[in-house]
């Protein structure tokens with residue numbers, strides 16, 4: 532291994548959401564009034580989806596070089612270097628090509644979603660997405676005052692499936708013009724099969740809907756899996772928007788740059804007109820993302836291998852100690868979606884329970900994953916294995932102590 536993923540990096544005093552923002556984000560308590568049994572420095576942070584790993588040296592070096600230039604004036608993408616790097620990544624990794632004119636930028640996939648939901652849905656129209664769901668699909672809808680329709684996924688013995696019968700009916704409603712589609716899916720980690728993708732595409736096309744395919748997790752996969760962009764399935768469908776970024780899988784969400792491929796020229800113009808940053812981007816972000824696409828391949832491979840080993844470790848732990856949870860390693864993401872509902876008393880507030888009883892910060896349940904998520908917890912495994920070992924033991928002890936095993 533060229534890179535060291537065992538290193539524990541202290542994130543205190545870096546204004547990191549993960550280290551310092553959890554009281555507000557998880558418990559709605561920005562002033563820190565709520566008391567916990569653990570001190571701040573004792574918590575293990577398995578919540579929000581960023582990593583405890585340092586960025587690739589290649590990215591850090593590229594940023595240093597750009598910093599040394601010394602001028603950070605108004606910036607956007609004028610030459611072809613960045614679009615070419617991203618296009619080559621898509622072609623090499625997923626054999627996916629797009630027209631460069633479709634490529635728009637945003638500080639994040641979420642800000643883009645906030646804009647697009649309002650652009651696509653009239654005030655009396657609804658936004659459809661699968662649940663359990665990444666929380667911001669809901670927040671983007673409520674921000675715009677749009678009603679939501681939940682397509683509840685079906686859970687059976689560790690496997691999550693789409694409910695196509697329900698999806699057919701929900702898409703047939705002319706007041707629901709938009710499907711927000713998570714490919715691969717956060718939080719379940721499902722990589723959809725090509726057959727599933729084709730069925731979704733058929734339903735969307737039949738009903739002439741817009742689809743926003745959020746593919747931010749697509750480079751974080753278990754060995755042997757592959758990613759199919761929705762843009763390959765819906766080859767010429769004009770109402771497809773694809774969101775991708777190197778931010779998530781290279782651990783640079785704070786640099787805030789994402790790629791939004793918008794095929795429909797009218798929607799694209801509306802999106803650009805609605806950009807409150809009037810097109811400007813952070814110069815360091817462009818440099819960093821370009822370095823990731825051009826030079827980050829080996830780091831990504833090693834990081835995926837490291838996370839695969841973390842998944843294998845927790846799989847063994849759960850199978851041995853808590854087999855009732857029927858844990859299955861997900862196809863994608865560095866997030867384990869685990870059914871603690873199987874081993875805790877019904878109605879347990881999982882976020883509070885694990886914070887207080889185990890000193891482990893996690894996200895779980897409907898409060899953070901919108902709907903269809905009760906009893907489930909998302910564990911972030913993009914961290915040194917030594918930390919995961921401590922967290923797993925503490926969580927297990929807390930469950931035993933609570934006498935909660937059914």
Ligand SMILES: Cc1ncc(COP(=O)(O)O)c(C=O)c1O
Pocket residue numbers: 580638639640641642665713717745747776778784789
């Ligand atoms: C499915 C999904 N979309 C988007 C985001 C965040 O995107 P961004 O940081 O580009 O706004 C996340 C972060 O966890 C995510 O899981």
